[in-house]
Amino acid sequence: MREPAERLLAIYTRFTSVAGTAEATTLPDQSIDLITAGQAFHWFDRDSCRKEFMRILRPGGWVVLVWNDRRIDSTPFLAAYEQLLVNYGTDYQQVDHKQIDFAVLREFFKGEPSTKTFPNYQHLDFEGLKGRLLSSSYVPEAGQPRHGEMLEALGKLFESHQSDGRITFEYDTLVYYGRLELA
Numbered sequence: 001m002r003e004p005a006e007r008l009l010a011i012y013t014r015f016t017s018v019a020g021t022a023e024a025t026t027l028p029d030q031s032i033d034l035i036t037a038g039q040a041f042h043w044f045d046r047d048s049c050r051k052e053f054m055r056i057l058r059p060g061g062w063v064v065l066v067w068n069d070r071r072i073d074s075t076p077f078l079a080a081y082e083q084l085l086v087n088y089g090t091d092y093q094q095v096d097h098k099q100i101d102f103a104v105l106r107e108f109f110k111g112e113p114s115t116k117t118f119p120n121y122q123h124l125d126f127e128g129l130k131g132r133l134l135s136s137s138y139v140p141e142a143g144q145p146r147h148g149e150m151l152e153a154l155g156k157l158f159e160s161h162q163s164d165g166r167i168t169f170e171y172d173t174l175v176y177y178g179r180l181e182l183a
Contacts, residue, residue: 001040002017002019005017022037022040022044022045022048022049022052022053023044023045023048023049023052024048024052025052025056027056028056029055029056030055030056030057030058030059031056031058032056032057032058032061033057033058033061033062034061034062034063034064035053035056035057035061035062035063035064036063036064036065036066037063037064037065037066038065038066038067038068039066039067039068041065041067041100042100046104046107046108050108050180053180054180057180060179061179062177062178062179063109063177063178063179063180064175064176064177065105065113065175065176065177066173066174066175066176067100067173067174068120068171068172068173068174069171069172069173069174070169070170070171071169071170071171071172074170075161075168075170076161077157077161077167077168078169078170080157080160080161081157081169084133084150084153084154084157085136085138085139087153088139088140088146088149088150088153089136089138089139090138090139090140090144091138092138092139105176108180109176109178109179109180109181110180110181110182110183111178111181112178113176113177113178114176114177114178115174115175115176115177116174116175116177117172117173117174117175118172118173118175119170119171119172119173120170120171120172120173121168121169121170121171122168122169122171123166123167123168123169124166124167124168124169125165125166126155126158126162126165129154129158129167130151130154132169133150133154
């Protein structure tokens with residue numbers, strides 16, 4: 001994700017990209033006021049990244065964790081898309097970001113994080129839908145079994161649910177924020 005960010009944000013003279021991980025950022029001690037992480041938080045080693053966040057945060061600094069939680073059954077399209085993921089996903093149930101629940105977040109923050117929820121929508125044509133599906137780590141890649149079959153099913157799904165050449169994903173953007181309390 002860093003590579004696309006570097007391309008997109010290169011026009012901003014104050015943008016800096018750093019080679020690091022959540023667990024080893026390479027940033028100086030107490031140099032950061034705000035840390036934010038999105039969907040990738042479920043991949044972090046939470047204990048190690050918490051220690052790193054505590055190290056780089058200035059006193060009073062904030063952590064903000066954000067997820068776009070795709071609604072799975074609020075429309076016929078979304079219910080059908082969810083079924084497509086269940087049918088063709090290689091490890092969909094295991095890597096689903098919903099493995100992070102409020103108890104995990106409470107443990108990470110060592111207290112109750114504040115929360116906000118916002119509705120969010122994504123309108124896609126077929127190429128956008130296909131790109132979104134193929135960017136998921138839990139679907140078969142080109143050359144793997146069922147990849148072609150999955151794309152054929154996606155085409156049929158799009159055709160049966162599109163309106164004016166587009167479909168809509170509905171999300172709840174979930175924001176958890178607070179200061180990391182000492183253990």
